[in-house]
Amino acid sequence: MTAPTTAPTTTPAALAETDPRDTRTMDLLRFATAGSVDDGKSTLIGRLLHDSKAVFADQLESVERTSADRGEDTNLALLTDGLRAEREQGITIDVAYRYFATPRRKFIIADTPGHIQYTRNMVTGASTADLAIILVDARKGMLEQSRRHAFLATLLNVPHLVVAVNKMDLVDYDQDTYQKIVDDFSAFAAKLKAGDLTFIPVSALNGDNVVEPSPNTPWYRGPSLLHHLEHVHIASDRNLIDVRFPVQYVIRPQATDDPELHDYRGYAGQVAGGVLKTGDEVVHLPSGLTTTITHIDGPNGPVPEAHPPMSVTLRLADEIDISRGDMIARPNNRPKSVQDVEAMVCWMTPDQALTPRSKVLLKHTTQTAKAMVKELHYRLDVNTLHRDEEATALELNEIGRVGLRVAAPLFADEYTRNRLTGGFILIDEATDRTIGAGMIVSAG
Amino acid sequence: MTQSDYLLSQLDLLEAESIQIIREIAAEFEKPVLLFSGGKDSIVLLRLAQKAFAPAALPFPVMHVDTGHNFPEVIEFRDRTVEEFGVRLVVASVQDSIDAGRVQEETGRRASRNRLQTVTLLDAIEEHAFDAAFGGARRDEEKARAKERVVSFRDDFGQWDPKNQRPELWNLFNTRIKKGEHVRVFPLSNWTELDIWDYIRREELELPPIYFAHQRAVFERDGMLLADLPYANRGDDEPPFEATVRYRTVGDASCTGAVESSATSLDEVIDEIAATRITERGQTRADDRSSEAAMEDRKKEGYF
Numbered sequence: 001m002t003a004p005t006t007a008p009t010t011t012p013a014a015l016a017e018t019d020p021r022d023t024r025t026m027d028l029l030r031f032a033t034a035g036s037v038d039d040g041k042s043t044l045i046g047r048l049l050h051d052s053k054a055v056f057a058d059q060l061e062s063v064e065r066t067s068a069d070r071g072e073d074t075n076l077a078l079l080t081d082g083l084r085a086e087r088e089q090g091i092t093i094d095v096a097y098r099y100f101a102t103p104r105r106k107f108i109i110a111d112t113p114g115h116i117q118y119t120r121n122m123v124t125g126a127s128t129a130d131l132a133i134i135l136v137d138a139r140k141g142m143l144e145q146s147r148r149h150a151f152l153a154t155l156l157n158v159p160h161l162v163v164a165v166n167k168m169d170l171v172d173y174d175q176d177t178y179q180k181i182v183d184d185f186s187a188f189a190a191k192l193k194a195g196d197l198t199f200i201p202v203s204a205l206n207g208d209n210v211v212e213p214s215p216n217t218p219w220y221r222g223p224s225l226l227h228h229l230e231h232v233h234i235a236s237d238r239n240l241i242d243v244r245f246p247v248q249y250v251i252r253p254q255a256t257d258d259p260e261l262h263d264y265r266g267y268a269g270q271v272a273g274g275v276l277k278t279g280d281e282v283v284h285l286p287s288g289l290t291t292t293i294t295h296i297d298g299p300n301g302p303v304p305e306a307h308p309p310m311s312v313t314l315r316l317a318d319e320i321d322i323s324r325g326d327m328i329a330r331p332n333n334r335p336k337s338v339q340d341v342e343a344m345v346c347w348m349t350p351d352q353a354l355t356p357r358s359k360v361l362l363k364h365t366t367q368t369a370k371a372m373v374k375e376l377h378y379r380l381d382v383n384t385l386h387r388d389e390e391a392t393a394l395e396l397n398e399i400g401r402v403g404l405r406v407a408a409p410l411f412a413d414e415y416t417r418n419r420l421t422g423g424f425i426l427i428d429e430a431t432d433r434t435i436g437a438g439m440i441v442s443a444g
Numbered sequence: 445m446t447q448s449d450y451l452l453s454q455l456d457l458l459e460a461e462s463i464q465i466i467r468e469i470a471a472e473f474e475k476p477v478l479l480f481s482g483g484k485d486s487i488v489l490l491r492l493a494q495k496a497f498a499p500a501a502l503p504f505p506v507m508h509v510d511t512g513h514n515f516p517e518v519i520e521f522r523d524r525t526v527e528e529f530g531v532r533l534v535v536a537s538v539q540d541s542i543d544a545g546r547v548q549e550e551t552g553r554r555a556s557r558n559r560l561q562t563v564t565l566l567d568a569i570e571e572h573a574f575d576a577a578f579g580g581a582r583r584d585e586e587k588a589r590a591k592e593r594v595v596s597f598r599d600d601f602g603q604w605d606p607k608n609q610r611p612e613l614w615n616l617f618n619t620r621i622k623k624g625e626h627v628r629v630f631p632l633s634n635w636t637e638l639d640i641w642d643y644i645r646r647e648e649l650e651l652p653p654i655y656f657a658h659q660r661a662v663f664e665r666d667g668m669l670l671a672d673l674p675y676a677n678r679g680d681d682e683p684p685f686e687a688t689v690r691y692r693t694v695g696d697a698s699c700t701g702a703v704e705s706s707a708t709s710l711d712e713v714i715d716e717i718a719a720t721r722i723t724e725r726g727q728t729r730a731d732d733r734s735s736e737a738a739m740e741d742r743k744k745e746g747y748f
Contacts, residue, residue, distance in 0.1 A: 028457050028458075056723045096591050097590055098584075098590065099634070101636075101638075105454075124611045124612060127613035128614060128615075235451050238450070249467045249470060251497060251499075261499055264499060268497075269467075270460065270463075270464040299459055299463060308450075309461070309615075311463035348611055361620070363616050363618065366471070423614045425613055425618060427620055432618070432622065433618075434612075
């Protein structure tokens with residue numbers, strides 16, 4: 001439970017001038033927040049939502065009413081707790097998605113609970129995130145959980161990390177306290193090979209450096225958290241080099257009166273990597289046959305080129321037998337075709353454990369195949385990064401390096417190269433549950 | 445060319461994501477259906493589905509769960525739209541469920557058929573053997589919805605178990621179910637109310653006229669303006685009056701409130717919505733006001 005807080009009352013002028021029609025030209029940033037029970041995560045999100053006017057009067061009233069019933073001051077944490085059990089138990093069960101926008105960007109927050117038993121949720125929330133905010137309590141410094149959050153964000157290849165050193169008000173905005181956390185965290189992040197790392201001293205409760213730069217931290221020259229979220233450069237995070245187009249659906253118009261459509265055969269899918277252009281020579285996998293893109297049909301008609309994450313339909317010069325699960329790439333830049341996969345796997349079910357010889361279904365891009373666990377190389381302690389090579393199983397919320405044998409070839413890349421062609425989920429054939437997620441370390 | 449040339453606007457990103465979801469479901473399920481109310485979200489959903497399979501026709505029908513408590517303008521719009529899009533319409537009628545004794549009409553002034561729809565919906569899904577039902581729900585609408593998956597599993601009884609949801613990573617959806625089970629699919633999960641309106645403007649989508657300011661006989665109940673239609677059960681102490689109103693959502697006419705407005709054009713409506721300080725459901729849905737967890741409870745039973 002976060003400490004009771006009062007709702008912020010000021011709205012910065014910059015946010016008040018939002019012209020709704022500007023949303024047309026905005027881009028979108030997805031970020032995940034990780035933090036534990038007491039580090040003020042809900043307060044921080046509450047403040048971002050409130051100060052960007054994403055909290056409505058009736059929502060605030062409802063929070064005020066519930067807080068009053070409990071004899072508390074207005075608790076902004078209640079804004080993010082959606083389910084009855086969460087409100088009753090004062091815990092966050094699941095990933096919750098929140099939305100807000102400023103004139104520059106639309107934001108999707110995947111708010112993930114930070115307790116150790118919810119590694120599953122953080123992995124889920126981080127899988128699509130452009131950026132992760134990790135909260136550290138300035139009084140407590142870097143804790144085991146901070147390491148866990150940084151490790152998971154890096155494992156999921158989140159391109160940008162922000163360490164929000166919170167509760168600066170409770171350490172008198174002391175620069176040395178802040179600097180110690182920066183140094184500790186940086187040292188740990190170097191071991192992880194974490195990507196872009198930014199530190200911001202904040203007080204979520206008082207709003208210091210959340211939306212506006214704070215006069216209480218004159219020694220800090222960087223941007224406020226919101227300013228950073230609005231300006232962080234995400235364009236180059238996408239893989240625009242390796243053309244990867246998993247075929248999702250074959251479009252063949254039936255019984256049409258339009259003779260032009262009789263021969264229409266389009267391969268629909270979402271671009272997972274690279275830039276496709278009409279006239280490009282492409283290779284079809286698994287056949288290995290090459291052909292040329294004649295048309296790219298976008299949602300609003302023909303387009304000259306397509307890039308991630310556009311959903312388009314390709315038309316090709318030659319008739320090749322192409323179906324769902326196949327891959328289109330470039331002749332001189334193909335994904336690996338593999339049946340033996342080495343991956344970091346996060347186990348997500350309490351019902352059973354992952355053990356050698358476990359049989360599962362593996363869904364990767366648009367393909368689902370049977371797979372068997374060949375080997376558990378080690379279980380990783382997500383707090384210490386210690387590798388336990390004696391481990392014989394992965395239980396719920398545990399992560400390990402696993403070797404898998406897949407019944408049909410996957411067209412895959414290493415996860416660090418491409419999240420969409422390097423990630424997969426594991427499904428239990430008996431219960432149909434999603435029981436794990438994997439990041440390919442090496443293919444082949 | 446620089447990389448910044450390869451950025452998409454937020455509407456293009458949302459559109460691409462929704463189309464990916466719709467295609468995935470069409471590829472992996474045998475008998476999907478798209479739930480179509482004639483409201484703004486379902487018209488956006490229908491347009492996205494059309495784009496997902498163009499130039500081929502939609503590979504599934506649309507279904508309207510008809511409470512019988514309709515705005516006539518919406519039914520007229522529904523029929524015209526279905527014809528324009530060239531899709532097959534299935535109507536599941538709450539009145540039929542009542543006549544067949546499957547559900548009992550609520551009594552009293554606040555009687556509504558909203559909750560009864562769940563039975564009609566589940567019966568229709570079973571009768572037609574639909575295994576996936578697309579809905580236009582968004583996560584920004586309501587806090588129970590903020591926690592629901594894009595592909596949301598329903599057991600043999602159509603129930604949602606919020607504590608036992610399938611994790612969704614990247615753009616990979618677990619679509620495996622057993623006979624008798626189904627999924628609800630929400631391609632608009634990440635859209636906000638304003639995104640929907642911006643998209644309607646961009647795509648020049650037609651809407652039922654009740655979304656724009658018009659003169660109507662209304663009465664006030666629980667701080668909401670309800671249309672003075674026969675099934676609203678207006679009491680003698682609830683005098684009707686003429687007002688200029690528009691609707692922000694389209695639902696069962698007996699529990700969907702109007703807002704006072706003079707916005708007659710799309711731009712004016714969008715300006716009002718961008719400036720409003722009250723949520724869509726909080727302002728216009730009596731059904732969500734009954735308790736803190738009203739939506740959560742209805743969803744568990746199998747509601748939209």
